[in-house]
Amino acid sequence: MLPNASIPEGPIADKWDSHKFNVKLVNPANKRKFKILVVGTGLAGASAAATLAELGYNVEAFTFHDTPRRAHSIAAQGGINAAKNYRNDGDSVHRLFYDTVKGGDYRSREANVYRLAQVSVEIIDQMTAQGVPFAREYGGLLDNRSFGGAQVSRTFYARGQTGQQLLIGAYQQLMRQVGLGKVKLHTQAELLDVVVKDGRAVGIVTRHLTTGQVSSHSGHAVVLATGGYGNVFYLSTNAMTCNVTAAWRAHRKGAYFANPCYTQIHPTCIPASDDFQSKLTLMSESLRNDGRIWVPRDRDDVRSADKIPEAERYYFLEEKYPTFGNLVPRDVASRNAKTVVDEGRGVGPARNGVYLDFSDVLKRDGVKVVEEKYGNLLEMYERITGEDPQKVPMRIYPATHYTMGGLWVDYNLMTNVPGLYSAGEANFSDHGANRLGASALMQGLADGYFVLPATIGNYLTDFLNKPPVSTDDPVFQQAEAGVRDQMNHFLSIGGTHSPEHFHRELGKLVWEYIGMARNESGLQKAIGEIRALRDEFWKDVRVLGTNESLNSSLEKAGRVADFFELAELMARDALTREESCGGHFREEYQDPDGEALRNDDDFAHVSAWGWNDADTPQTEHREKLEFEYVKLTQRSYK
Amino acid sequence: MSKILNLTLQVWRQAGPNKPGTFETYQANGISDDASFLEMLDIVNERLIADNKIPIEFPHDCREGICGTCGVMINGQAHGHERGTATCQLHMRKFSDGDTIVVEPWRAKAFPIVRDLVVDRSPLDAVIAAGGFITAPTGTANDANDIRIPKEVADSAMDAAACIGCGACVAACPNSAGQLFTSAKIWHLNSLPQGQAERYKRTEAMVETMEQFFGSCTNHGECSEACPKEISLDFIAYMNRDYIKAKVKNRRLASQS
Ligand SMILES: Cc1cc2nc3c(=O)[nH]c(=O)nc-3n(C[C@H](O)[C@H](O)[C@H](O)COP(=O)(O)OP(=O)(O)OC[C@H]3O[C@@H](n4cnc5c(N)ncnc54)[C@H](O)[C@@H]3O)c2cc1C
Ligand code: SF4
Numbered sequence: 021m022l023p024n025a026s027i028p029e030g031p032i033a034d035k036w037d038s039h040k041f042n043v044k045l046v047n048p049a050n051k052r053k054f055k056i057l058v059v060g061t062g063l064a065g066a067s068a069a070a071t072l073a074e075l076g077y078n079v080e081a082f083t084f085h086d087t088p089r090r091a092h093s094i095a096a097q098g099g100i101n102a103a104k105n106y107r108n109d110g111d112s113v114h115r116l117f118y119d120t121v122k123g124g125d126y127r128s129r130e131a132n133v134y135r136l137a138q139v140s141v142e143i144i145d146q147m148t149a150q151g152v153p154f155a156r157e158y159g160g161l162l163d164n165r166s167f168g169g170a171q172v173s174r175t176f177y178a179r180g181q182t183g184q185q186l187l188i189g190a191y192q193q194l195m196r197q198v199g200l201g202k203v204k205l206h207t208q209a210e211l212l213d214v215v216v217k218d219g220r221a222v223g224i225v226t227r228h229l230t231t232g233q234v235s236s237h238s239g240h241a242v243v244l245a246t247g248g249y250g251n252v253f254y255l256s257t258n259a260m261t262c263n264v265t266a267a268w269r270a271h272r273k274g275a276y277f278a279n280p281c282y283t284q285i286h287p288t289c290i291p292a293s294d295d296f297q298s299k300l301t302l303m304s305e306s307l308r309n310d311g312r313i314w315v316p317r318d319r320d321d322v323r324s325a326d327k328i329p330e331a332e333r334y335y336f337l338e339e340k341y342p343t344f345g346n347l348v349p350r351d352v353a354s355r356n357a358k359t360v361v362d363e364g365r366g367v368g369p370a371r372n373g374v375y376l377d378f379s380d381v382l383k384r385d386g387v388k389v390v391e392e393k394y395g396n397l398l399e400m401y402e403r404i405t406g407e408d409p410q411k412v413p414m415r416i417y418p419a420t421h422y423t424m425g426g427l428w429v430d431y432n433l434m435t436n437v438p439g440l441y442s443a444g445e446a447n448f449s450d451h452g453a454n455r456l457g458a459s460a461l462m463q464g465l466a467d468g469y470f471v472l473p474a475t476i477g478n479y480l481t482d483f484l485n486k487p488p489v490s491t492d493d494p495v496f497q498q499a500e501a502g503v504r505d506q507m508n509h510f511l512s513i514g515g516t517h518s519p520e521h522f523h524r525e526l527g528k529l530v531w532e533y534i535g536m537a538r539n540e541s542g543l544q545k546a547i548g549e550i551r552a553l554r555d556e557f558w559k560d561v562r563v564l565g566t567n568e569s570l571n572s573s574l575e576k577a578g579r580v581a582d583f584f585e586l587a588e589l590m591a592r593d594a595l596t597r598e599e600s601c602g603g604h605f606r607e608e609y610q611d612p613d614g615e616a617l618r619n620d621d622d623f624a625h626v627s628a629w630g631w632n633d634a635d636t637p638q639t640e641h642r643e644k645l646e647f648e649y650v651k652l653t654q655r656s657y658k
Numbered sequence: 659m660s661k662i663l664n665l666t667l668q669v670w671r672q673a674g675p676n677k678p679g680t681f682e683t684y685q686a687n688g689i690s691d692d693a694s695f696l697e698m699l700d701i702v703n704e705r706l707i708a709d710n711k712i713p714i715e716f717p718h719d720c721r722e723g724i725c726g727t728c729g730v731m732i733n734g735q736a737h738g739h740e741r742g743t744a745t746c747q748l749h750m751r752k753f754s755d756g757d758t759i760v761v762e763p764w765r766a767k768a769f770p771i772v773r774d775l776v777v778d779r780s781p782l783d784a785v786i787a788a789g790g791f792i793t794a795p796t797g798t799a800n801d802a803n804d805i806r807i808p809k810e811v812a813d814s815a816m817d818a819a820a821c822i823g824c825g826a827c828v829a830a831c832p833n834s835a836g837q838l839f840t841s842a843k844i845w846h847l848n849s850l851p852q853g854q855a856e857r858y859k860r861t862e863a864m865v866e867t868m869e870q871f872f873g874s875c876t877n878h879g880e881c882s883e884a885c886p887k888e889i890s891l892d893f894i895a896y897m898n899r900d901y902i903k904a905k906v907k908n909r910r911l912a913s914q915s
C-alpha cells in the first residue's frame with residue numbers, strides 16, 4: 021500500500037506555510053540528541069547536511085567521492101531558475117509553478133511544484149549570501165537569461181559553470197560545519213545497504229573504497245541524496261561514477277521506486293565517435309538559438325557539408341515546426357533527430373549525428389559576436405572532435421541527461437519506509453514526466469536547504485531520548501555479511517568479461533528499447549534480453565584484484581548488478597504506461613503528426629513500484645494526481 | 659579522418675599506500691586518435707583484464723574538465739603538455755604514432771599514493787574547512803539584489819572560483835606548495851562584499867592550515883603553467899598581501915580583548 025502523500029489542506033499558496041506551522045518541532049536543546057545520516061554530498065546532500073547541522077542535529081555525511089566537491093552537480097552548466105521577477109517580465113511564483121507542471125506534461129504533484137517555485141526565491145538569496153559569484157550586469161545587479169524555451173528570463177547563472185559554483189557554495193557550508201565538528205564527514209564511503217528494523221530505516225552499511233572495510237552506521241533517520249540513474253544507458257552526459265546503487269538497495273529494502281521510465285534525453289550532445297566512447301558531452305542548449313539543424317535530403321549524399329547546396333539540405337525542425345523551428349522542446353528535437361538518423365540520413369564518420377550549423381549567424385553577426393556568445397562551447401567542441409565549428413558545422417545527437425523517476429517520497433520527502441528520506445535527483449518528486457532546463461539545481465537546493473530541514477523534525481520527535489539502534493544489532497550484522505558476501509562472490513566468479521563490458525552491452529539494450537521511443541514489442545523483448553544478459557553477467561563477469569584495496573572493477577560490478585534490475589523495471593514501467601508523456605514516448609500513442617498523446621483519464625498517476633524478490637516482478641502502486649490549479653492541455657509546437 | 663596510433667606506455671604501478679612502486683611498460687597499439695587520453699587508458703585496462711592482469715587505477719569522473727578528479731603526470735607534466743587542459747580533456751590526436759608516454763601519479767608529500775595513479779588529496783579539504791567559506795546559515799540571507807556587486811568584481815571572483823581543486827599546482831611545484839589553490843579559494847571570497855566580515859580571519863586560518871601540509875612558495879610559477887583553469891599567479895600576491903594585513907589586524911584585535 022502506498023502511504024498518504026501528506027499533502028497539506030488549504031489553498032495551494034498557503035500549503036507550505038501552514039504545513040511548516042503544523043509540523044511538530046524539535047526543541048533546540050534536543051536536536052543534538054538526534055543523529056541523521058545524509059548519504060550523498062551533491063547539491064541536495066551537502067545543503068541538507070550543512071543546514072541540519074546548523075539547526076543543531078548530529079549529522080554524519082557520506083560520499084563515495086574523495087571530497088564532496090566532486091559530486092556530479094559540479095558539471096551543470098546552464099543555470100538555475102528562480103521566480104524572482106527581477107526582469108519585471110511577468111514572472112511570478114505562480115508562473116514558475118505553472119510552467120513546471122506543464123513542462124512535466126502534467127505528471128507531477130501540484131503541491132510539491134508550488135512549494136518548489138516558492139522556495140526558489142530564497143535559494144538565490146541564500147547562495148548569493150554564501151558568495152556564489154552569479155553573473156552581474158554593469159549596474160551590479162544579478163543578470164538573468166531565458167533558458168530552454170521559457171518565455172521569461174528567470175535563469176541565474178555563473179558563466180557556463182553554474183553547477184560548479186553552487187556546489188562549491190554548498191560544499192563550503194558543509195566544510196564549515198565539518199570544521200566546527202558538527203558534521204562527521206565520511207569520504208570514499210559507498211553505501212551498499214540500507215538497514216531497516218521493525219519497518220523503519222535505522223542505518224546504513226558502507227564499504228570504504230580504498231581499504232575495502234565494511235562498516236555499519238546507525239541513526240534516527242537516513243537521507244538519500246545520491247543523484248540520478250542516467251548511467252543505466254551506459255553512455256550519458258552523467259559523470260562516470262553516477263549510479264543507482266543507493267536508491268536501488270533502498271528499493272530492495274522496501275522503498276518504492278516511482279516512474280522509472282521517465283528519463284530525459286538532451287538533444288545537443290556530441291555524438292559517439294567509436295566503441296571506446298566512455299561518455300557523451302553536453303553542448304549547451306543555447307546553441308539552438310542561433311544554430312540551424314539539418315541533414316542532407318538525399319540519404320546517399322556523402323559530400324562534405326559545404327559542398328551540399330541549400331536546396332539539398334533538409335532543415336527538418338524548421339520544416340515540421342514552422343513556429344518554433346529549432347527551438348522546439350528537448351524531447352521533440354531529440355525524437356526528430358533520431359528519426360532522420362534512423363532513416364539513414366545521419367552525418368559524420370559513424371553517420372550518427374545531425375548538423376548544427378552556424379554559418380548563417382556567422383554571416384549575419386560576424387565571428388566576433390558568435391565567439392562572445394558561444395566561445396567556450398565552440399572551443400570545447402573542437403577539443404573533443406578536432407573540428408572547428410566555425411568552418412564545418414557541428415555534429416550533434418541526443419543523449420541521456422537526467423532521470424525524473426526515483427524513490428517515491430511524500431510531501432515531507434520521506435519514502436514509504438519511515439525514517440528514510442530522499443532528496444535531489446534521487447527522488448521522483450517535482451518534475452513529472454519531463455524536467456525543464458535549469459530546474460534540477462533548483463530542486464536539489466530546495467530539498468536540501470529548505471524542505472528537509474523543515475519536515476524531518478516531524479518524524480524525529482517520537483524518538484526523543486531513544487538512542488539509535490546499536491550497530492551490534494543482528495540487523496546490522498546481517499546487512500554487513502550480505503555486503504561482504506557480494507564482494508567475495510564477484511571476486512570468485514572468474515568469468516571472461518569485465519563489468520565495463522556488461523555495462524556497455526546493457527546500455528545498448530536500454531538505449532535501443534527504452535530510449536527515446538518505445539513500443540510494446542520492443543519493451544517485451546528488452547525484458548527478455550536484459551534478463552538473459554543479467555544471467556550471463558552473474559556467471560561470466562571477471563573481477564580481478566582484492567577487496568582490501570582500491571578496486572574500481574569491483575565497485576563497478578556492484579553498480580552494474582543494480583543497473584540490470586533497474587533496467588528491467590524501467591521496461592516494465594514503460595510497458596504499463598500506455599500513453600506518451602514528457603520523456604516517455606510510446607510509438608503506439610501519437611497523433612497523426614507524430615506528437616505525443618497523453619491519456620489523462622487512465623494515466624494521470626504516479627507509478628510506485630514495490631520490491632518483491634529478484635525473481636518476482638515488482639508490484640505497482642498508483643498515486644492519483646489531482647489538478648486543481650492547472651488546466652490540462654495538449655502541447656503543440658507547430 | 660581519424661588516425662591509428664601505436665604507443666608505448668610506462669605506467670607507475672603501486673599496489674597500495676605503503677607498497678613499493680615501479681614502472682611497468684605496456685604496448686598500446688591500435689589506438690584511434692579520436693580517443694581521449696582516459697579512453698586510451700580504458701582500452702589498455704580492458705586488454706589487461708582480458709589477459710588476467712589487474713587493471714590500472716586512475717582518477718577520473720566527469721571527463722569534462724570540471725570535477726577536478728582526474729590528474730596524472732604525463733611525460734613529467736601535470737595534466738600533460740596541452741595548456742589549460744585537464745587530463746580528461748586531453749585527446750590522443752595531440753600525440754604521434756610511436757610515442758612513448760610516461761604516466762605517473764601526482765608526486766607530493768601532502769598527497770600520499772593510494773594505488774597506482776590515484777593519490778589522496780584530502781589536505782585541500784582541510785584548507786577549506788579552516789576558513790574557506792562565508793558564514794551564512796540557511797535562512798539568514800537578504801534579497802540577493804540588496805548587495806550590488808560591480809560586474810568586474812563578480813568576474814574577478816569567478817576567475818578565482820573557477821579552480822577545480824585538482825591539485826596539479828601542487829604536483830607541478832618543485833616545493834609541492836599549495837599557494838595557487840589556496841589563494842584562488844581565498845580570493846574568490848575575499849574579493850566579494852559578502853566575504854569582508856571574515857576576510858582576515860579567513861586568510862590567516864587558511865594560510866596557516868595550508869602551511870601545515872604543503873611546502874613553501876619560491877615563485878617558480880610552474881603551478882599556473884600546469885593549471886587546467888589557468889588560475890592567475892596574481893591571486894598569490896593578493897593572498898600574501900591579505901595575510902600580512904591579517905597578521906597585523908588579528909594581533910591588534912587580540913590585544914584589545
Ligand atoms: C552535463 C549536465 C549538465 C546539467 N546542467 C544543468 C543545468 O544547467 N541546470 C540544472 O538545473 N540542472 C542541470 N543538470 C542536472 C543537475 O546537475 C543534477 O540533476 C543535480 O545536480 C543533481 O544533484 P544531486 O545533489 O541530486 O546529486 P549529485 O550531484 O549527483 O550527487 C550525488 C551524491 O551522492 C553520492 N553517492 C551516490 N551514490 C552513493 C553511494 N552508494 N554511497 C555514497 N555516496 C553516494 C555521490 O558521491 C554524490 O556526492 C545537468 C546535468 C548534467 C549531467
Ligand atoms: S589552482 Fe588550478 S591546478 Fe591548482 S587545484 Fe585549482 S584548478 Fe587545479
Ligand code: FES
Pocket residue numbers: 717718719720721722723724725726727728729744745746747822
Ligand atoms: S575527470 Fe573531472 S576534471 Fe577530469
